[in-house]
Amino acid sequence: MTSIASTIRTAINGTTASKFRVGDDEYDITVRLDSAQRENIRLIEDIYLSGKDGAKVPLTSVANVTFSGGIGAINRKDLKRVVTVSANAEGRLGNEVLADVTAKLKNYNLPSGYVISYTGEQEDQQESTDFLSKAFLVSLLLVFFFLVVEFNSIVSPIILMFTVLLSLIGVLLGLLLTDTPFGIIMTGIGVISLGGIVVRNAIIIARLSG
Structure with missing residues (x-):
């Protein structure tokens, strides 16, 4: 054969x-x-x-030659059959395109056993979001731990950590006022860096006022 x-x-x-x-x-x-x-x-x-x-x-x-339909190739991912649909959307952010595609496919009824998943830029962005979320949480816990050791108290570190929340509000407000798209990677890295600066400044102010 x-x-x-x-x-x-x-x-x-x-x-x-x-x-x-x-x-x-x-x-x-x-x-x-x-x-x-x-x-x-x-x-x-x-x-x-x-x-x-x-x-x-x-x-x-040895064979009968006939015309019939068939599959040219079978693509798999994680041992499952997949059909990939891709396109270039110049001049638009990936989040905007994803929102439009999701809205169009919202009421689309898939046959049993079929699912729609979004890969490419969206998959990379989701992985980055998960990583940055964990990194931000770990950094907050580490900062809080060192503040407790530094001040030998729990109340003062909680007050200082509250400034991080205020800085996040300021970041979101700034993005809204300047109509700047919320980029998960760049904004996330900026927020983590800003949190460290805010806590450092809060410690200096607390030392001077104490």
Whole structure:
């Protein structure tokens, strides 16, 4: 069966026999049937296959040639069949495009066993969001721990950490006033950095006022 499929594939799709160069450009030399022969099912039936003993056997002696639909390729991800739909949306943010696509597909009824998932930029952004969320939480806990050790108290660190919440409100307000898109990665990194600066300034003020 492999030999039969290989012979037919070579006859119709062709196979690269060699290459030739013209200056700096390299071109494949593809061997296959003429276009008129590839489009004529009767001529395809006349293809001869090579047997183990070298004898030539016509294709019609081992198969019936008919037209039918079929899958050209099966793509899988995590051992599951997938069909990928992609597009370029120049001049638009990924979040905006995703919102439009989600709204269009909201009432689309999928057959049983099928699901829609968003990959590419959205998948990368989701991974970055999860990482930054964990990093922000860990950084807050570490800062709070060191503040407790520094002040030997729990009340003072809680008051100082409250300034981080105020800084977050300021960040969101600034984004709204300037009509700046909320970028998960850049904004998240900025918020984490800002939190450290705010806590440092709060410690200095607390020391001076204390």
